[in-house]
Amino acid sequence: MSSLSSKIQDVFNEPGCGKNQGKSEKERKKGCTKQLQPGGAAGGCAFDGAKIALQPITDVAHLVHGPIACEGNSWDNRGSKSSGSNLWRTGFTTDINETDVVFGGEKRLYKSIKEIVEKYDPPAVFVYQTCVPAMIGDDIEAVCKAASKKFGKPVIPVNSPGFVGPKNLGNKLAGEAILDHVIGTEEPSYTTPYDINIIGEYNLSGELWQVKPLLDELGIRILCCISGDAKYRDVACSHRARAAMMVCSKSMINIARKMEERYGIPFFEGSFYGIGDTSDALREIARLLIERGAPAELMERTEALIAREEARAWAAIEPYKKRLTGKKVLLITGGVKSWSVVAALQESGMEVVGTSVKKSTKEDKERIKEIMGEDAHMIDDMTPREMYKMLKEAKADIMLSGGRSQFVALKAKMPWLDINQERHHAYMGYVGMVELVKEIDKALFNPVWEQVRKRAPWEETTWEERADAALAAEAAALAADPELARAQRRAARICKCKAVDRGAIEDAILAYGLESVEAVTERTHAGSGCTGCTGTIAGILDGIEDWRPAPSAEPAKRAA
Numbered sequence: 001m002s003s004l005s006s007k008i009q010d011v012f013n014e015p016g017c018g019k020n021q022g023k024s025e026k027e028r029k030k031g032c033t034k035q036l037q038p039g040g041a042a043g044g045c046a047f048d049g050a051k052i053a054l055q056p057i058t059d060v061a062h063l064v065h066g067p068i069a070c071e072g073n074s075w076d077n078r079g080s081k082s083s084g085s086n087l088w089r090t091g092f093t094t095d096i097n098e099t100d101v102v103f104g105g106e107k108r109l110y111k112s113i114k115e116i117v118e119k120y121d122p123p124a125v126f127v128y129q130t131c132v133p134a135m136i137g138d139d140i141e142a143v144c145k146a147a148s149k150k151f152g153k154p155v156i157p158v159n160s161p162g163f164v165g166p167k168n169l170g171n172k173l174a175g176e177a178i179l180d181h182v183i184g185t186e187e188p189s190y191t192t193p194y195d196i197n198i199i200g201e202y203n204l205s206g207e208l209w210q211v212k213p214l215l216d217e218l219g220i221r222i223l224c225c226i227s228g229d230a231k232y233r234d235v236a237c238s239h240r241a242r243a244a245m246m247v248c249s250k251s252m253i254n255i256a257r258k259m260e261e262r263y264g265i266p267f268f269e270g271s272f273y274g275i276g277d278t279s280d281a282l283r284e285i286a287r288l289l290i291e292r293g294a295p296a297e298l299m300e301r302t303e304a305l306i307a308r309e310e311a312r313a314w315a316a317i318e319p320y321k322k323r324l325t326g327k328k329v330l331l332i333t334g335g336v337k338s339w340s341v342v343a344a345l346q347e348s349g350m351e352v353v354g355t356s357v358k359k360s361t362k363e364d365k366e367r368i369k370e371i372m373g374e375d376a377h378m379i380d381d382m383t384p385r386e387m388y389k390m391l392k393e394a395k396a397d398i399m400l401s402g403g404r405s406q407f408v409a410l411k412a413k414m415p416w417l418d419i420n421q422e423r424h425h426a427y428m429g430y431v432g433m434v435e436l437v438k439e440i441d442k443a444l445f446n447p448v449w450e451q452v453r454k455r456a457p458w459e460e461t462t463w464e465e466r467a468d469a470a471l472a473a474e475a476a477a478l479a480a481d482p483e484l485a486r487a488q489r490r491a492a493r494i495c496k497c498k499a500v501d502r503g504a505i506e507d508a509i510l511a512y513g514l515e516s517v518e519a520v521t522e523r524t525h526a527g528s529g530c531t532g533c534t535g536t537i538a539g540i541l542d543g544i545e546d547w548r549p550a551p552s553a554e555p556a557k558r559a560a
């Protein structure tokens with residue numbers, strides 16, 4: 001087995017991963033390794049994920065070995081900020097061409113590393129593998145080793161070509177690269193009992209700097225943030241931290257777990273979004289540090305700081321609370337933000353009418369239930385049409401999402417706020433929460449909405465009225481004809497990877513008495529591709545009483 005294949009298998013079988021923990025002993029042995037499906041890299045390839053995870057290390061040169069488009073796709077695609085060097089924002093690529101495809105691109109890669117070292121003299125060069133050189137067999141590990149020896153500088157191979165899987169896998173492979181080649185290779189000039197690592201935080205819009213002053217005040221030193229605003233040396237020395245906080249569970253759990261295993265650094269998963277969560281995270285950091293030998297008085301100082309900061313934040317939010325209480329929010333994001341932002345919004349009096357869980361782990365979903373109750377409206381996959389309808393029917397007053405869904409809100413002439421990685425405002429910590437509330441208030445009460453909702457003087461009917469009338473006619477037709485409604489429901493494509501419609505799933509459930517998502521997948525193959533539809537399949541199973549045909553119409557049950 002090639003080293004890349006075994007690395008991927010290792011990453012898939014990560015014991016710290018929520019999905020793996022939820023499996024039986026037997027299933028865990030099988031791991032998560034599965035055949036890759038066409039389209040698996042849609043929404044970001046593994047290379048993109050690796051670059052996103054490591055590019056915020058600010059003083060190193062990030063060299064992309066591949067055609068120029070790979071670097072073009074991934075360059076600066078998140079708004080991370082640096083407090084020092086700007087070298088990380090310079091795009092370096094080997095820009096391989098047809099000749100390299102025929103004769104191999106290793107020489108070109110070596111020359112590129114040489115040129116970077118001579119012109120920029122960075123503390124290290126990170127070399128990212130992409131699809132084309134991986135397919136022609138360029139051995140970046142060997143080139144990096146030779147270059148490192150020749151130039152006396154760390155040259156780190158990040159072996160995560162796009163075709164091996166999605167962005168999330170790339171995040172983890174990037175973690176493996178720094179675990180193998182960077183972490184533990186240097187020693188800090190001094191250590192303190194107050195040294196921590198923050199893992200999975202990328203300093204988007206400078207968010208880390210909203211929390212750092214609080215830690216500074218407590219005397220807690222961020223030995224290394226992986227990877228927001230990090231320097232190469234910080235990462236190399238990070239194995240001397242006393243405790244760690246993991247910010248985004250999905251992206252870098254392997255780093256946190258392996259650092260605990262190798263260097264005995266305990267970690268917890270926390271969030272700095274929302275007042276309550278920020279306080280909890282500070283308490284947990286203090287608790288872990290005390291457990292590892294810091295003086296117990298740290299907790300008293302932490303509690304005093306929390307009390308002061310919470311009071312300040314509430315006082316700043318108070319004037320907005322009156323205007324925002326009762327406002328309904330539709331939250332289309334994922335991962336840790338699907339629950340941490342919920343808590344933050346509820347704190348300011350808003351009601352979250354739905355939160356998307358498409359990219360969330362099992363733990364994320366559990367947290368949502370804890371915060372929003374068992375009846376939490378978790379949206380697995382909402383079509384733009386459904387989003388539009390929800391906003392239009394005023395089931396939500398504002399949508400918070402990433403840039404891609406903004407046009408749905410704008411079409412519905414409803415306020416929208418960007419809370420994903422491309423956002424321009426920082427929402428972390430106590431001040432970040434106040435900032436989020438201010439931005440929501442600005443978006444909700446912007447007079448532009450009233451203006452754009454007015455009919456133009458020359459229009460008899462607006463396009464929305466025509467669209468609403470068409471939707472109403474369609475709904476009336478379905479209500480009048482249950483057979484048509486049934487046919488439309490059954491025709492919905494549930495698993496796009498395996499082209500399985502809802503009707504086939506319903507038939508299999510009834511015919512074979514299937515009761516779990518795994519059983520449906522085994523029988524119909526639905527959910528065996530990107531697994532994005534498994535939540536929808538679970539919903540079909542849960543709602544069986546709503547769609548089960550009358551007994552006479554039900555197909556005879558066969559032996560499973």
Ligand code: SF4
Pocket residue numbers: 041045046047048066069070073129130131132161162163
């Ligand atoms: S690494 Fe592969 S999938 Fe990713 S951008 Fe480059 S060519 Fe496309």
